[in-house]
Amino acid sequence: MMQPMTAKELEYIADSMSNEDLLIKQCTALAATATTPALKNLARQFVQTHQQHYDSLMHALQHHQQMAPTQPQQ
């Protein structure tokens, strides 16, 4: 049985999505410019992993949309 997410959880999720988004861009910049092959490969791999993280956080948000109350709770 799923319960509604708390305001705190929502804040952590939103902050985490900003973090992951920034890392997708930073890793893309590294993958595009790196000359060391190992670093270039790792950065490419990281772009995908950070995208997965971002999508997982988005899924959590979407799953909780329906059960979120529309009025403040006492």
Add this chain to the structure above:
Amino acid sequence: MYQQQQQSMLSEEDLASTIISDLKRIVREYATATTESTCPDIRQLFTKLTDSTMKMQGQMFETMQQNNMYNASSPALRQELDKQVKQYQQTKQKTMQFVQQNLGQQQHQTFYTPAMQQQSAQHQQGQQPYYM
């Protein structure tokens, strides 16, 4: 021209350093989020993200170290280790006495023996350390 501009902005070493420090910070944030989550599914998500991010930080560290981009801390000196071992053996003795006084002998009878008090350097028996 574009390629040159891209490369003159930040070196790969600078970019990698920025990424690894962000990963370190985000591991902490995910760990905090995990402990402050109440929904089981959210807690599980943050646990997985902590683990995954920690793994990425480790991979980045290894790659940077192999390419001489990471200055690891210098080795700790033998006398510093000796000092800390001695100090924390004393701390342990005192804490064990405190526990014994408050909870009684029977609680920790198996490893709180007089032989161990005399030879504090010796590993206690019957208890497995986490660091093997």
